[in-house]
Amino acid sequence: MGPLLYKKIYHFIKEQIDSGQLKLGDRLPTEKELSEEFGVSRITSKRALAELEQEGLVVRTRGKGSFVAEKSVTVSSNKRDILLILPFDSDYELGDYARGIMTVLAEKGYRLMVQLASAVVATDLSQYAGVIYYPEDVNHSIDFLFYCDYHQIPLVLLDKQVDLFSFPTVVADNKGGAYELTQHLMQQACQEILFIATESFGEVSSVRDRYLGYLAAMAEMQRSGSYFSKENSEDSIAYLDRLVEHLLANGEQKTGLVVENDWLAIQLLQRVLQAGLSVPDQVAIVGFDNSQASRLITPNLTTAAQGFYMMGQEAATLLVVQMEEPDKPVHSQQIPVQIFIRESSQL
Known part of the structure; x- marks a missing residue:
């Protein structure tokens, strides 16, 4: 007892x-x-x-x-566990965050624990020296982030910014990556270039930034951007089916599609081929993430690779500063992306 x-x-x-x-x-x-x-x-x-x-x-x-004591008193040195919270079962498909994080933490004598976001509600955060958090979106994150902010828990955000709080963030250059991918589609003589997304721009900052990059490239060439929006009553399947109908109605006009991520781009690629459209002659498709599936699907998917390993290292570095030097200012970091041109957009 x-x-x-x-x-x-x-x-x-x-x-x-x-x-x-x-x-x-x-x-x-x-x-x-x-x-x-x-x-x-x-x-x-x-x-x-x-x-x-x-x-x-x-x-x-x-x-x-x-x-x-003052709330700013840093965590005790006997706490050596860091919690990484992810919205998906494994970060294998989306990158190598954990390995990058561990290379920094191991040098400082910390250990990394990984947990799904859905299980965090039952977690006692007081046992951890700090948290690295990959938010799914604003709606699913606000309660947790408020708790961490109120209790002054050292925390770094991965992949997405949440403007309601001042936590430092490590993100990929989503805007720059989408800008380059859009420019590439222009070079492939696409007469129409659409931005394709099912996520809400207000809730997912990474998708919003990709859309801004797409718009910037279109504006630079004095072309109007167009977001093929998802209707409220539609699920993803109905949305993609309606998009394929739009592509079929275009006739011989070549259309370029800048898709919010590889997962959606691969689903769209399969539906486009099933509809009898030629890729990339009639429809050129680009994704974002450089997932393993993007390299295995036929045709291979053109995409932007985020530096997951480097993002993990930067997140861990920022967190260590918060924990060990709480009075030292920390700043959000943006990591460059790498574009991979493949068969889905260029023969």
């Missing part, structure tokens, strides 16, 4: 600090007072105070007692 009883004291005091009932510099009850109030041994109350001290929530001075 000991661990349960000490945790009861720990959570009681922590909630008082979080709610503001106990303020900076306030003196906490002594070990003796806590043991009497909760009906436990002094060893149990001492353990609760020791854990609060390890987390930087209180400071203890011999002969004077325990006091609420």
